[in-house]
Amino acid sequence: MRIPFIDLQRQYQSIKAEIDEAINGVFATSRFIGGSTVAEFENQFAACMGMPHCISTGNGTDALFLILKALDLPAGSEVIVPAWGCIATAESVSLAGLNLVFCDVDPHYYILTPEIVQQKITSKTKAVIAVHLYGQLAPVSTLKRICDRHNIFLIEDCAQAHGATENKTMAGTTGVASAFSFYPTKNLGAYGDAGCVLTYNAQLAERIRRLANHGTLQKDDHLIEGTNSRMDALQAAVLLVKLRHLKKWNNRRNQIAWQYTNTLKKIAGLSLPQIRPGATHTFHIYCLRTRLRDALKIFLEEKGIETSIHYPLGLPFTPAYRKFGHKPADFPVTQSLQHEALSLPVFPELTTEEVTAVCSAIADFFNQPGR
């Protein structure tokens, strides 16, 4: 038996007819960048999230970068970013010429806490990027209140949280703007790179749209310098098909997570992912913690079960950011997650039998003599 961490082929096979038709439709028009398919995706995604403006981008990293760029923050501004997460979030800050400030995360939910954020706010802080890590919302309503009090922008990184909610508020609808990634393995994934920004703010939306397309909207009116970060029509066509399945797929991921949690909760050596009261999770990642992480990972590998680590290093300890000279003691939760975090396979097409097999193998590991 081999259980993959993710298998995109299974998903393609399950929607092959719809996808092939959509892709052929793009070939028929041969409008490959922008155009009506991309506009249609922007409209449908905005409607689905209940937001007025969706601007498609080349990828999720660009979506974050373009938001920061469009906000036009003064030089020397600090942007608070979680220390535990994907490097893309941090990169967007440096790309926009702003100063990164890392912040430790909550030990149970792996996301920012209002308390830690507050400690990091200085007179130079101009934005906080809340990352809805693994598919669970950071406490956006509280963070928004803190940000408003200090005149700071709240930006949401929703790359792992398409459709997640907190007290019925959708991910990506609280901050001044939010970034989504449609990287192929995300809960809503294209067949290549793609991303988008959601915002309430019409002016900001227009500025981001310009920045993403060489400073122009349509007529070669380069009012400003921008860049090239556009969604192509093939990706939009794929995303339009997949958007119809997102809710069902997120539900299936939750079923899988429930099966893991319900079976693995009897094992004393594991800390399982928790969902905050009032929140819904998308389970982009099912990340558990154990002190025996490395041994368990090897044991599962030998049984044909693929797992992953999100993330091998906290951002302050990643080579690219060692120049800041952070110490492990500055980020205690991040520090321990590096050694303990293990992600189990979760994708909608994973079968109940496969989840059972993963759970049995984990139980076997902890039942070995001497454990």
Ligand SMILES: *Cc1c(COP(=O)(O)O)cnc(C)c1O
């Ligand atoms: C994937 C991801 C990104 C980056 O998205 P890309 O489309 O790969 O550029 C940003 N933030 C988080 C939390 C992610 O998981």
